[in-house]
């Protein structure tokens with residue numbers, strides 16, 4: 218952690234503040250603005266880590282921070298001052314940065330006219346213990362996410378898993394150098410690809426699962442809608458595979474894949490989803506996702522599942538995965554016609570959920586994931 222700085226304009230906190238302003242007031246995405254801001258800063262590696270933690274933490278904990286702040290403000294502060302207060306409150310209440318340093322450093326970034334106000338509010342936050350009105354505020358999630366997951370998973374698991382997603386993820390690196398969360402590695406493993414098999418991966422970019430499948434010696438047709446993202450699959454296959462020719466990338470829509478029907482030993486659909494299982498990685502995602510957006514995603518996923526089923530050979534496997542724990546996006550999709558649920562457990566980390574399986578972040582330390590495995594019945 219950096220100590221008090223003599224040059225606030227270039228300090229880690231100043232960089233964090235300017236990134237937060239863009240996120241909170243211009244709708245910028247953390248994962249899009251933060252890397253560029255770090256790149257153009259002249260900060261040390263340690264200070265860059267501090268900026269990352271301050272931006273991600275302040276964004277993630279926005280609701281809880283506002284509750285801490287609002288105890289001590291009468292007239293709502295302007296947007297810029299609120300961002301500053303959130304940044305200060307985050308350091309005071311949610312990091313190991315000493316409160317006096319957090320207050321001092323934050324006040325030094327404040328315009329002169331609000332310095333006294335920011336100083337007074339932050340000092341009171343540091344001094345007075347918080348009584349949280351409810352768990353949604355304390356864990357800093359929108360009510361609808363807490364309510365929906367509590368209804369679907371039970372309150373204890375929902376809250377524990379939401380709490381686990383307030384921590385930064387650790388990077389896991391495969392033996393071939395590809396950085397991929399263990400949950401995704403487990404999904405790829407659950408396809409049980411074998412050398413010589415023909416496999417379709419219908420939502421392939423950036424290629425984590427495609428390359429894991431091809432490493433077994435299987436041939437993989439990787440479908441991806443977005444051209445630039447399709448390029449990432451090829452680039453990653455070239456980078457990590459001994460034989461990149463085992464992967465053929467097709468830039469197409471998974472709802473209408475230009476592939477031969479009933480020709481594939483296995484088809485993986487790693488569908489676009491609400492991402493509510495990977496909130497550790499996307500600090501702002503909880504504030505962007507909406508129940509309405511989920512309705513649209515469910516429809517898209519359903520069309521993909523139907524198209525994918527058509528590609529599976531008699532006796533072949535269909536695997537559907539999403540990095541979310543929402544039932545409508547996973548276990549509530551109808552079983553494709555002609556298929557049966559593969560009842561065999563994919564491994565001890567997976568917990569059974571209806572016809573499928575899930576990974577809960579607080580139990581596995583991984584991303585949250587739901588997976589369904591089917592087999593084509595008719596031969």
Ligand SMILES: C[S@@+](CC[C@H](N)C(=O)[O-])C[C@H]1O[C@@H](n2cnc3c(N)ncnc32)[C@H](O)[C@@H]1O
Nearest residue numbers: 420421422423424425426441442470471487489
């Ligand atoms: C969850 S990500 C896939 C991650 C990938 N399987 C991996 O392990 O690296 C979903 C992907 O589906 C792509 N996608 C979205 N709509 C699509 C569609 N209609 N057809 C094909 N791909 C689509 C997105 O661009 C995104 O790359």
